[in-house]
Amino acid sequence: MNSVWQQLTLVNLPLRQWSESSYLHHIIGWLRTWRQGSWLMRWADYLAAGLVAIVFGLAPFVSTGVVGVLLLACAGFWLLLTLTDEGEIGTGITPLHLLVLLYWGVATVATAVSPVRSAALEGWIKLTLYLLFFALMARVLRSSRFRSTLILVYLVAAAIVSVVGLRQWFFGASALATWVDPESSLAGTTRVYSFLGNPNLLAAYLLPATIFSAAAFFAWRNWLPKLLALTLWVVNSACLVLTFSRGGWIGYVAGSFVLLMLLVHWLTVRFPRFWRIWTLPIVLGVTALLVAVAVITVEPLRERVASIFVGREDSSNNFRINVWMAVIEMIKDRPWLGIGPGNDAFNRIYPRYQQPGYTALSAYSVVLEIAVETGLIGVACFLWLLLVAFSQAWQRIQQLRKLGSREGFWLMAAVANMVGMLAHGLVDTVWYRPQVSTLWWLTIALIASYYSLVPLSQTPTEAYSANKSELSAQ
DSSP states (O other): OOHHHHHTTTOOOOOHHHHHHHHHHHTTTHHHHHHHSGGGGGGHHHHHHHHHHHHHHHTTSSSSHHHHHHHHHHHHHHHHHHHHOSOOTTOOHHHHHHHHHHHHHHHHHHTTTOOTTHHHHHHHHHHHHOOOHHHHHHHTTSSHHHHHOOOOOOOOHHHHHHHHHHHHHOOOEEEEEEEEOOSSSSTTTOOOOOGGTTTHHHHHHHHHHHHHHHHHHHHSHHHHHHHHHHHHHHHHHHHHHHHTTTHHHHHHHHHHHHHHHHHHHHHGGGHHHHHHHHHHHHHHHHHHHHHHHHHHHHHHHHHHHHHHHHGSHHHHHHHHHHHHHHHHHHHHHSSTTSSSHHHHHHHHGGGTOTTTTTTSSSSSSSSHHHHHHHHHHHHHHHHHHHHHHHHHHHHHHHHHHTTTTTTHHHHHHHHHHHHHHHHHHTTTGGSSSHHHHHHHHHHHHHHHHHOSSSSSSSSSOOOOOOHHHHHHHO
């Protein structure tokens, strides 16, 4: 049984041997000689980190077209780095890379057989840019210095976005769309949207910021950086709550809960036996009590939470349910490979299935969106990717916990972010917007950057020494 699990999670995959016997062996490093004579490429890693930093620094403030151009630049630079790579073949490839490549292959076939091939091709190009951005980040984030710097860039950008959002709450902001049921008592409530133009999108963008800033409190040394991290957490959390995005709240609670559990697991390793046993139940009880008190005592929060459970009586719920029913019919007609990736393909096909008056730009559920775009094969591949990501993250957290390395806090944040974004994604698809999609692939790349080539078959002493040397080199 254990062997089957290891094979399913690709624990002992011989990546180095595979890469040396694959066609990639003849492509990687093809222009290595040119790079040795190039002055600019001496700074290749810094240039790559700079490109990624520009994406996260500008994403919430510029148009999607500009973000697309930046992603294209990142994709081109990743290709240049790959062709001129001086490292050992296979050292940068992880099981997550292979599963991302597999998903891209499924999306490519889905595009080829799509009934709206030209529209699906546009979505395929966008998906390809995101996946190449993941590949570049997975390379850059292997450096602990770049890892911390890029997270800080995102947190600073998110802080600016949050401050503007809080200003809208205190001084008012005109709603750019009907975001609250007009028959609800919250119809006049301000839902902040900052630079993102949509409160649900803002909540999805800020969700990773709340998790990363909480992790930064433990990862950053000295009290001044810790105070900064605490301030960022308060500002980002407050702004996220004031979006009144129910999906954002669900994601925030789910992600924060996972991070809290991982922190308890991490910190109690040196606690006395009593506290190792009872810390988790105590933390769970206090957390549940605080959430319950907040929901009961704060009327807007109470009414917004209650609207989640009223079914079709809430107009937003009713809208989503009608869209989901239509999307399920789309999946039934093309169950295996779907209609092809991208919102353009969706917009071409959905009107044939929609119920009158329920126009939609997406499936309003990530799982349904993946199923309608790449079919059940794509869903299976995506779930496999999640399984391997969580499995490898947990193994690496255990290793870093034994080493007492602060880098483990970023990895725990990545896991919590994945859970939070997936929870939000069950009822919305704002994470397909570039401001959010880049953050999703940041979390996947962050986990991939911690991948160790040390086989699990090594003895604990050998594994400890190998990992200690690896962390010292970062």
